[in-house]
Amino acid sequence: xxxxxxxxxxxxxxxxxxxxxxxxxxxxxxxxxxxxxxxxxxxxxxxxxxxxxxxxxxxxxxxxxxxxxxxxxxxxxxxxxxxxxxxxxxxxxxxxxxxxxxxxxxxxxxxxxxxxxxxxxxxxxxxxxxxxxxxxxxxxxxxxxxxxxxxxxxxxxxxxxxxxxxxxxxxxxxxxxxxxxxxxxxxx
Amino acid sequence: xxxxxxxxxxxxxxxxxxxxxxxxxxxxxxxxxxxxxxxxxxxxxxxxxxxxxxxxxxxxxxxxxxxxxxxxxxxxxxxxxxxxxxxxxxxxxxxxxxxxxxxxxxxxxxxxxxxxxxxxxxxxxxxxxxxxxxxxxxxxxxxxxxxxxxxxxxxxxxxxxxxxxxxxxxxxxxxxxxxxxxxxxxxxxxxxxxxxxxxxxxxxxxxxxxxxxxxxxxxxxxxxxxxxxxxxxxxxxxxxxxxxxxx
Ligand SMILES: [Fe+2]
Numbered sequence: 001x002x003x004x005x006x007x008x009x010x011x012x013x014x015x016x017x018x019x020x021x022x023x024x025x026x027x028x029x030x031x032x033x034x035x036x037x038x039x040x041x042x043x044x045x046x047x048x049x050x051x052x053x054x055x056x057x058x059x060x061x062x063x064x065x066x067x068x069x070x071x072x073x074x075x076x077x078x079x080x081x082x083x084x085x086x087x088x089x090x091x092x093x094x095x096x097x098x099x100x101x102x103x104x105x106x107x108x109x110x111x112x113x114x115x116x117x118x119x120x121x122x123x124x125x126x127x128x129x130x131x132x133x134x135x136x137x138x139x140x141x142x143x144x145x146x147x148x149x150x151x152x153x154x155x156x157x158x159x160x161x162x163x164x165x166x167x168x169x170x171x172x173x174x175x176x177x178x179x180x181x182x183x184x185x186x187x188x
Numbered sequence: 189x190x191x192x193x194x195x196x197x198x199x200x201x202x203x204x205x206x207x208x209x210x211x212x213x214x215x216x217x218x219x220x221x222x223x224x225x226x227x228x229x230x231x232x233x234x235x236x237x238x239x240x241x242x243x244x245x246x247x248x249x250x251x252x253x254x255x256x257x258x259x260x261x262x263x264x265x266x267x268x269x270x271x272x273x274x275x276x277x278x279x280x281x282x283x284x285x286x287x288x289x290x291x292x293x294x295x296x297x298x299x300x301x302x303x304x305x306x307x308x309x310x311x312x313x314x315x316x317x318x319x320x321x322x323x324x325x326x327x328x329x330x331x332x333x334x335x336x337x338x339x340x341x342x343x344x345x346x347x348x349x350x351x352x353x354x355x356x357x358x359x360x361x362x363x364x365x366x367x368x369x370x371x372x373x374x375x376x377x378x379x380x381x382x383x384x385x386x387x388x389x390x391x392x393x394x395x396x397x398x399x400x401x402x403x404x405x406x407x408x409x410x411x412x413x414x415x416x417x418x419x420x421x422x423x424x425x426x427x428x429x430x431x432x433x434x435x
Contacts (some may be wrong), residue, residue, distance in 0.1 A: 071248030
């Protein structure tokens with residue numbers, strides 16, 4: 001297969017809010033659903049200030065570890081789980097999703113939610129992962145997590161809040177910067 | 189506030205020390221002042237995609253109305269400006285068409301004004317133009333939007349800063365890892381050399397890839413001007429065995 005040079009990315013800019021958000025964009029499942037979990041956090045700049053014009057997208061498996069490939073994310077029918085959602089940040093940099101906790105897609109790796117980050121001032125998208133905090137057994141056998149140091153592992157793992165919510169902050173810069181990922185085919 | 193000569197000098201200095209082949213924008217590009225506190229300083233970590241990363245979200249007819257591809261009919265009356273079509277093909281890094289996938293666009297009106305509460309540019313709002321469109325690619329990866337040519341607009345990066353006219357594009361592939369957002373520009377714009385967002389791509393050939401071509405065969409008699417812009421995503425990580433073979 002011959003490789004073709006990919007089109008360059010550009011920043012999402014400041015004016016996407018009237019175009020990209022849609023009704024129930026961040027509610028992969030209804031908030032009232034008994035197994036719904038609230039995943040939320042802040043997108044922060046190098047000074048620790050919330051970024052008011054960022055956008056987060058997530059992609060994930062359902063609770064059984066199956067990655068759904070079904071349409072309907074833009075006009076949710078209230079029944080199908082599409083495994084994809086989008087949340088812009090508010091003026092404090094806060095984002096949130098109502099979703100399910102993903103199951104393991106592979107018996108040898110820990111479940112995670114895949115994340116893309118966009119923001120004004122960020123010239124190209126960034127990727128990261130949100131690992132779930134509670135399953136020590138799968139976290140300890142995961143080959144990717146095993147290659148990270150303790151600080152990086154923590155930076156990629158959500159925090160379980162007392163009310164059961166998952167908290168995951170995204171820091172674009174600084175000593176406690178998030179771990180951002182690149183995949184083999186990004187290089188050609 | 190910094191002036192254009194300083195910004196242009198900073199761009200020139202970065203470009204003169206850049207090596208060819210850097211085909212994506214630099215995240216650390218100080219002439220774009222908003223990037224200063226918003227670029228990672230640690231290297232990206234290499235990882236093999238797994239699980240959900242191998243599967244882009246799926247969109248279908250239930251998500252997008254075919255009329256959403258025509259930005260000139262959404263508000264009841266004809267928007268003001270130069271009516272254009274933008275046509276192109278979405279392919280992946282191996283040249284395969286990306287079929288039935290969502291493309292979202294948004295843009296300023298012909299006067300350079302967005303329908304956005306934070307857009308303070310004192311140019312008129314066009315009551316007949318929202319500047320938002322969506323479509324699904326066809327079975328060969330083709331897309332087509334009908335719209336109005338956007339105007340350039342001022343911004344506050346430096347004194348007398350103006351963005352070249354552009355349309356924002358949001359794109360998905362077959363893998364989650366192919367997700368991207370970019371901007372399409374128009375040929376011959378005198379603002380290219382001055383714009384730190386466009387110039388954040390240091391390789392000139394890669395930069396050119398963001399400029400649509402004027403295509404007279406796409407212009408329609410007594411109706412609209414035609415532009416063509418093809419888009420290439422990064423490669424898929426799924427082996428050809430797992431993906432649909434090309435016919
Ligand atoms: Fe713009």
